[in-house]
Amino acid sequence: xxxxxxxxxxxxxxxxxxxxxxxxxxxxxxxxxxxxxxxxxxxxxxxxxxxxxxxxxxxxxxxxxxxxxxxxxxxxxxxxxxxxxxxxxxxxxxxxxxxxxxxxxxxxxxxxxxxxxxxxxxxxxxxxxxxxxxxxxxxxxxxxxxxxxxxxxxxxxxxxxxxxxxxxxxxxxxxxxxxxxxxxxxxxxxxxxxxxxxxxxxxxxxxxxxxxx
Numbered sequence: 001x002x003x004x005x006x007x008x009x010x011x012x013x014x015x016x017x018x019x020x021x022x023x024x025x026x027x028x029x030x031x032x033x034x035x036x037x038x039x040x041x042x043x044x045x046x047x048x049x050x051x052x053x054x055x056x057x058x059x060x061x062x063x064x065x066x067x068x069x070x071x072x073x074x075x076x077x078x079x080x081x082x083x084x085x086x087x088x089x090x091x092x093x094x095x096x097x098x099x100x101x102x103x104x105x106x107x108x109x110x111x112x113x114x115x116x117x118x119x120x121x122x123x124x125x126x127x128x129x130x131x132x133x134x135x136x137x138x139x140x141x142x143x144x145x146x147x148x149x150x151x152x153x154x155x156x157x158x159x160x161x162x163x164x165x166x167x168x169x170x171x172x173x174x175x176x177x178x179x180x181x182x183x184x185x186x187x188x189x190x191x192x193x194x195x196x197x198x199x200x201x202x203x204x205x206x207x208x209x210x211x212x213x
Contacts, residue, residue: 038123048137051123052086065137074111078137081109085120086133114139144209153196162189166202167209 039060042049048065052058061069069075085105105120116137123134144152144167149160158179165175176186194205 045136048139050082050086050135050137052083052090052133052135054090054131056083056087056090058083058086059132068137068139072111072113074113077111078109078116081107081118082135082137085118085135089120089122089133090131149209153193155193155196159189159193159196162186163193163209166190166193167206169206 038051039062042051042060042062043064045062045064048068049062050058050065051060069078072078085107088105103121107118109116109118116139118135118137120133120135123132144163146157146160146164149155149163150157153163155163161179162175165178170178172186172190173183175181175190176183179186181189190202190205194200194202197205197208199205199208
């Protein structure tokens with residue numbers, strides 16, 4: 001066989017290999033184009049994001065995640081949890097796992113600095129033959145402690161409870177059920193909180209409560 005191949009003119013051999021070579025180059029360039037587009041999209045996110053390959057290696061972290069890791073003293077712990085989520089997705093755990101749905105895995109991580117919501121999912125469109133995993137990291141806004149709410153705005157203990165729930169995005173009905181009060185009373189407390197803080201709308205109230213630490 002080697003003798004037969006060696007007797008084939010080089011130009012003929014190259015002409016036989018050229019089509020496959022061209023296909024390989026086009027595939028590689030298409031992959032790079034998709035990868036660059038994905039990286040550009042991830043860098044535009046306000047949430048942290050990272051991509052893992054099938055071997056469980058982190059192939060990309062967006063700028064938000066890089067900043068988040070650089071500013072949290074528990075960086076190594078966060079990185080371990082990120083890798084754990086990615087590998088769990090790659091192992092395709094059973095549907096009986098209480099953390100897993102058909103196509104995603106979610107967990108909450110609390111550090112001394114803040115509270116994170118991590119969600120892993122499959123990243124489609126990179127390579128149909130290889131599973132890739134995308135992990136998104138959302139940072140929970142830090143809410144003003146109840147004691148500080150009371151002293152800063154002169155709220156009653158009940159009003160500070162309502163303010164905390166408003167900052168979490170709960171509706172008047174949800175607040176009423178959680179605190180065992182009527183909806184009308186919950187609305188009254190919410191209005192009192194709004195007036196005490198000095199804002200004109202519910203959206204402005206939530207923004208003030210979330211940004212007040």
